[in-house]
Amino acid sequence: MESAFAxxxxxxxxxxxxxxxxxxRSVGDLEQALQLPQPSVSKxxxxxxxxxxxxxxxxxxxxxxxxxxxxxxxVEAWLAPFRRYWSAQVDALERxxxxxxxxxxxxxxxx
Amino acid sequence: MESAFAxxxxxxxxxxxxxxxxxxRSVGDLEQALQLPQPSVSKxxxxxxxxxxxxxxxxxxxxxxxxxxxxxxxVEAWLAPFRRYWSAQVDALERxxxxxxxxxxxxxxxx
DNA sequence: CAGGCATATGCCTCAATAGGAATATATTGC
DNA sequence: GCAATATATTCCTATTGAGGCATATGCCTG
Numbered sequence: 001m002e003s004a005f006a007x008x009x010x011x012x013x014x015x016x017x018x019x020x021x022x023x024x025r026s027v028g029d030l031e032q033a034l035q036l037p038q039p040s041v042s043k044x045x046x047x048x049x050x051x052x053x054x055x056x057x058x059x060x061x062x063x064x065x066x067x068x069x070x071x072x073x074x075v076e077a078w079l080a081p082f083r084r085y086w087s088a089q090v091d092a093l094e095r096x097x098x099x100x101x102x103x104x105x106x107x108x109x110x111x
Numbered sequence: 112m113e114s115a116f117a118x119x120x121x122x123x124x125x126x127x128x129x130x131x132x133x134x135x136r137s138v139g140d141l142e143q144a145l146q147l148p149q150p151s152v153s154k155x156x157x158x159x160x161x162x163x164x165x166x167x168x169x170x171x172x173x174x175x176x177x178x179x180x181x182x183x184x185x186v187e188a189w190l191a192p193f194r195r196y197w198s199a200q201v202d203a204l205e206r207x208x209x210x211x212x213x214x215x216x217x218x219x220x221x222x
Numbered sequence: 223c224a225g226g227c228a229t230a231t232g233c234c235t236c237a238a239t240a241g242g243a244a245t246a247t248a249t250t251g252c
Numbered sequence: 253g254c255a256a257t258a259t260a261t262t263c264c265t266a267t268t269g270a271g272g273c274a275t276a277t278g279c280c281t282g
Contacts, residue, residue, distance in 0.1 A: 009120035010270080014189060021192040027229055040271065042230050047269095061228050061279045069196035076197075078125060079187060081132040085180035086187075121240080138259055151241070153260050172249040172258045 004071040005078075007051045012036060013044050017067065020054060026062040115182040116189075118162045123147060124155050128178065131165060137173040 008014050015034055019025055025033075031041045045065060048054040052071050056063045119125050126145055130136055136144075142152045156176060159165040163182050167174045 003120075003122070005116075005122075005125065006120045008189075009114075009117045011114070011116075012270090014116065018189070018192065021196075028227095037272075038229070039231080039273080043270080046230080058279095063229065067193070067196065069193045072190065072193050073197065075186065076190060076194075078119075078129070079183065079190070081129065082178070082180045082183050083187075085132075085178065086184065123240090139257095148242075149259070150243085150261080154240080157260080169249090174259065 002047075002051050004051065004053065004074050007047060007053060007071075008075070010044065010047075012040070013048060016041070016044055016048065017053060020065060020067045024064045024066040026059070026064055028062070030065070113158075113162050115162065115164065115185050118158060118164060118182075119186070121155070121158075123151070124159060127152070127155055127159065127176075128164065131176060131178045135175045135177040137170070137175055139173070141176070 008017070012034065016030055019030060019033055027038065027041055027045065030036075030045075031038050034041065045054060045056070049056065052068055054065045055068050056065045058064075119128070123145065127141055130141060130144055138149065138152055138156065141147075141156075142149050145152065156165060156167075160167065163179055165176045166179050167176045169175075
């Protein structure tokens with residue numbers, strides 16, 4: 001099985017994974033979102049599937065793909081030793097990302 | 112300039128970067144540590160240098176290479192949305208890595 | 223079962239790239 | 253300047269992989 005690093009070297013595959021990070025999607029969804037030819041999407045999905053980065057389930061004539069994030073932990077782990085270089089910049093990055101993502105709810109918010 | 116993702120797809124280059132993460136090293140150091148032919152090391156270093164991931168300084172007849180971690184922040188940022196999937200596992204990973212590394216003064220997140 | 227939609231696969235070509243071997247460049251000490 | 257060491261570069265080859273296009277497979281509906 002190919003390393004996750006090689007898999008995510010491809011920009012289209014990164015885009016697919018980023019889309020799937022937020023929700024399950026069909027091949028057609030991805031095709032339209034990325035403006036890629038359908039065979040191209042299917043081929044990238046095959047690579048991703050064989051590397052364990054996505055899995056699919058059948059839904060009528062569609063296939064819904066979802067993330068399987070485990071292989072990305074290899075990347076995360078490899079990256080760890082470099083964090084010490086980032087210091088201040090990484091704090092800024094983290095604050096930025098925390099604003100973009102659902103921050104871990106600490107106090108219950110009324111809605 | 113090539114994306115950092117493409118650069119770190121190559122295992123030897125990841126090994127070089129990991130070695131440089133802890134200390135500045137000469138080409139010969141890397142050659143011996145990785146058991147790679149010297150031209151191979153030099154070629155990988157060239158790719159890394161042109162992508163901004165390392166820089167060198169002259170020291171007599173040696174060239175000492177060191178990390179320039181900024182381009183890796185692209186990887187870090189891309190990876191962020193997937194962290195929410197890791198939950199418990201990532202906690203364990205972080206504890207592990209914190210034990211291995213000098214704990215980088217991780218301030219409690221306030222918001 | 224026919225026809226249509228969604229997805230997958232096969233084939234081909236082209237470009238990029240890693241690896242090996244030889245050689246070039248630079249620096250030091252004599 | 254010459255030899256030795258350290259590093260970089262060039263040339264070649266073989267492999268890999270993405271992209272385009274055509275086609276196959278699968279499922280659904282009438």
